[in-house]
Amino acid sequence: MKLKPIFWILLISFLGAALYFQTYNYGYSGDDGIYAYFNRVTQKGLEEWTELFKYGSMNFISINPVNTSIYRPFTLLTFAIEYQIFGEFNASNGHILNVILYFGLLLILGKFLLILSEKKNLPVFVPLLILALYAVHPIHTEVVASVKSRDTLLASLFAFSAILLWVSSESKVKMLKQIGIGILFFLSLISKEETITFLALVFLIAYFFQNKTVVQSAKEVLPFLIPVILYMVFRGLVLDKAATTYDSKINSILYGLSGGERLATNLYIYLQYLKLLIFPHPLSWDYSFSQIDVQTFQNPIVWLSLLTFGVLIYFAVKGFKKRSLFSFGILFYLATFSIFANLTNSLTIGSNLGERFMFIPSLAFSFLVVYGLYRLLTYYKIEKSSLVTLLVLVPSLLAFSWKTVDRSPVWKNGxxxxxxxxxxxxxxxxxxxxxxxxxxxxxxxxxxxxxxxxxxxxxxxxxxxxxxxxxxxxxxxxxxxxxxxxxxxxxxxxxxxxxxxxxxxxxxxxxxxxxxxxxxxxxxxxxxxxxxxxxxxxxxxxxxxxxxxxxxxxxxxxxxxxxxxxxxxxxxxxxxxxxxxxxxxxxxxxxxxxxxxxxxxxxxxxxxxxxxEETAFLIALRAGNDAFENKNFALAAAEYGKVESAFEEFGGSEKYPSYYAAYGKSLLETRDTLAAKARFLKAYQSDPSNSVVLTNLGTISFLKDKNYANAEKYFRAAVEAGHEDQFSALNNLGTALIVQRKEKEAIEVYEKALQYGTSKSVLSNLYLLNKAVGNEDRMNFYQEQLQKISNQ
CATH class of the missing domain: 1.25.40.10 (Tetratricopeptide repeat domain)
Known part of the structure; x- marks a missing residue:
């Protein structure tokens, strides 16, 4: 049983959309944030959705907002609805929706192309192959794989739906349908303004496919013209006035150009678009300065472009009266591309070249390729022209499909x-x-x-x-x-x-x-x-x-x-x-x-x-430590005194082991020996091996308490604890032994001290101690040492 065309349209639409299935888990990239996560209104869901219609669409971005340039409130509204539904922005949702929109658009286009073909008695394989070539074209990857380009998809879907509703009418369009057409086309325009060129497309369809006169074809535009007027009025009321040309070649290479240079540069760009339609490689998301630079007529490519478009325009004009479909295809392309063609200074756009700008014109390209092949085969009376056409196009369809799948991951993330x-x-x-x-x-x-x-x-x-x-x-x-x-x-x-x-x-x-x-x-x-x-x-x-x-x-x-x-x-x-x-x-x-x-x-x-409380404690403790390091012992003693009552509460000696030693030293330096001794004893209890504390306790026992046995104990412990100044530590111990008349022990300690240094007092003590014990040899030795020091 022969399959109906709608089956093939569904299959082609599904396969075209399937090329982008891999995008479902992609993140955001490029300008996606302008419409989603960088947009102060869409981030709030439907909380402030009416604001989207009151201001320009660039007024809501987080970085450099302006109330000029574009007015696409419906597209932004869909992002607000997305946020309202899901509670947050997730790029996967945006990518999935783009694939669904592309699928829906392909269905509409399939039906639209089928109706046009029927009006010219073209075989069904012609619209199906046009749809197939369009569906797999790699130049569409920027639109379908970029979340931000939902605007292009929505605008195209609504615009072609409006045209389908119009073209499917067998007779005069009734008022109800006219209203439906107007609403759909208005939604298209407030999604993205580029479909304004469909006014020309409606005229061309009426003239070439409905065989109406020029005047009648112009009248058919009326249901589409009213939404355009409304859109332009709203746009004019909402947007602020702004310069219509870009003020630097980094935004548009055409800035400041006129005459021959402007024409040559435009012609060069126009040919680049055709090249990408025929051979879409390499593809890029950007073609800014100086990827494309100013051109002159010295460049042969400019002349080739002039010749190419001259020929195209010639055939378009020549075939117009004959209602040639080649003329239709060429005029379809030129009309839908015109909005991006930088024709005048006032119509200069902010991009030298953009693959997304070919999303609609590429349909005209696909039409010309397939229809051209069909006419060529018909001219040469090739049998089974549908099969031959398919075989001729298969390499391109496969190559384009592979390129689309290969290109899509570019939009995986920024x-x-x-x-x-x-x-x-x-x-x-x-x-x-x-x-x-x-x-x-x-x-x-x-x-x-x-x-x-x-x-x-x-x-x-x-x-x-x-x-x-x-x-x-x-x-x-x-x-x-x-x-x-x-x-x-x-x-x-x-x-x-x-x-x-x-x-x-x-x-x-x-x-x-x-x-x-x-x-x-x-x-x-x-x-x-x-x-x-x-x-x-x-x-x-x-x-x-x-x-x-x-x-x-x-x-x-x-x-x-x-x-x-x-x-x-x-x-x-x-x-x-x-x-x-x-x-x-x-x-x-x-x-x-x-x-x-x-x-x-x-x-x-x-x-x-x-x-x-602990911070107050630490501040005072730090103040005490700072004063101690600066040898301001009176201030140190005062600050240490502030924290003593809370000392144990906040960690005590275990956390601050040097506190009592520093406090005791500060008190000792301010001559409060009794208080100093009490703090040194606390330090000693916490750390019996602290040589500094032991030395200070020994000094207090010796000088203040006159308890020489205690002094000996502390000084000896300081030596054993490894006092960093062993010479002084041994000297102190020797002094404590002398006053206790422990001459022999004192001699041993002083002689050990000489291993770490020397001084006149130590040598004098050794001389007197050896004299006291009757050791004349050692006495004479130290006398000689003293004489040497005196002679130096």
Missing amino acids: LALSSSGVETAPKSWRTHVMYAEELRLEAAKLKKTSPDSAKDYFALSVVHFDKAYEILGKDAPVSQYLAPLAEVLLGVGDTTRAKLVLEESIKKQPNVYFSKFKLAAVSYEEGDFEKARKFYLESLKADKPDLYATYKNLGLTYMRLNEKENAISSLEKAVEIQDDPELKRNLAYLYTEIGDLEKAESYQSDDDDFSV
Whole structure:
């Protein structure tokens, strides 16, 4: 049984969509964020959906919002609905929806092509093969595999649905259908404005397929014209006025061109589009300067393009009166491409060339290829023309299908997309700068978990930022990328160059926040807190500062400068903007430092390990330690005294083993010997082998208590504990032995001391001790040693 055409349309549509099934688990890439996760309204679901219709579609992006350029509220509404349904943005949902939309569009196109073919009595294989060639064409991968390009899919689906509704009417279109057509076409326009060219397509269909006169064909446009007028009125009311041409060749290579150069460059670009339709390799997501550069008529390719389009226009005009379908196909292509053709300065778009711009014109291309083959076979009266046509097209269909499957993974994520760009468009400044940006973002993610890997990404990012600026030249008007360049330079440790880049960025963009903020951060890391404060204060006055981050860092800078009141003021401003437990700890600490414990406790969290009382204890303890190190023993003793009552509560000697020793030393230096002894004894209880404590206890026993036996015990223990100054330790022990008339022991200790050093007093003591015990030889020896010292 012969299968109905609808079966083949379904099969082709399914196979065309199936080429993109692999995209279901892809992430976001390119400009996806503008419509989804970088969009302040769609991020809220349907909470503020009416705002999408009140402003331009670029008014809601997080970075550099403007109420100009485009008005695509319905597309944004679908993203808001997506968020409302799923509760968050997930790129998989967007990719799956794109595949479904593409499938639906192919179904509509199949039915549409079938109706057109029937009106011209073309065999059914012609519309089916047109649909097949269109369905698998690799030039569509940017639209189907990019979540953001839902706008093109929606616009195409609604527009062709409107045309299908119109063209399927057997007689005069009834009012109800006209309303349906108007609604569908209006939805198309508020999804993406490029289908405005379908006014010409409707005219061409009426003229070439419905055999209407020019005037009658023009009248058929009316149901489509009314939505266009409404759209233009709404667009005019909503959008702000803006320049219609781009102010730099980095956005459009046609900027500033006129006459021959403009025409030559356009012709060159037009031929590139045809080349990609016929031989779609290599494909790239970007063709910015200088992948495509200014052309002149000295380039043979420009002349080839002029000849090609001259011939096409010739045949289009020649075949118009005869209602030739070749003329229809050519005019279909030219009409739907015209909106992207940069025909005048006022119609210049912000892209030199874009594969997405061929999404609709490629249908005209597919029509011309298949219809051309059919007519060729008919002319030569080839039997089984359907089979022959299929056999001729099979290599292209297979090659295109393979290329589509191979190309789709480029849209897997931002890094995959940008890295492909530097391979397929190596002369484009934008491919390099976007790849550098993606590498920077990836490095930032890796920095905390894998610093070495992050450094490799930072290094490669520097290479591509430098390549982008090399392509642009030193006077490049893209200073917004200087701060990210500085960031990756810091990532590879090139602080010197990073600072120069940040300073250049500030010079070119004095009101830009990030560069000042980053230079402040660099200064902070280098310990130049005065400079850090200066730039943090300046960054607060810049455009759109991140108040939380700036006040936070400024507060920490004031802490380093010991400006406690300013630190408190800045950190409290940061906490007002964003609740931050760490900053609250800092505030509790600062208030504790200035003695406002009640305020400090207000910033203390029940779940926090931070304790105001313990912090107050630590502050006083630190103050005591600082004073001790500076030999301000009176202040040290006072500060140590403040914490003594809470000492055991917060860890005691186990946690702070040097406290009692330092406290005792401070008291001893201030002549409070009795109090000093009490602290030294506590230190001794905690650590009986502390030679410094033992020495001080020995000194107090010797000088204050006159308890020489105790002094001997402590001094001997200090020696055995390995006192770092063994000479002094042995000298002290020897002195304690002398006063106890332990001459022989004293002689042994002093002679041992001579192994670590010498002094006149030690030699004198040895002389007298040996004399006392009647050892004349040793007495004479030490007398000679004393004489040598005296003669020196």
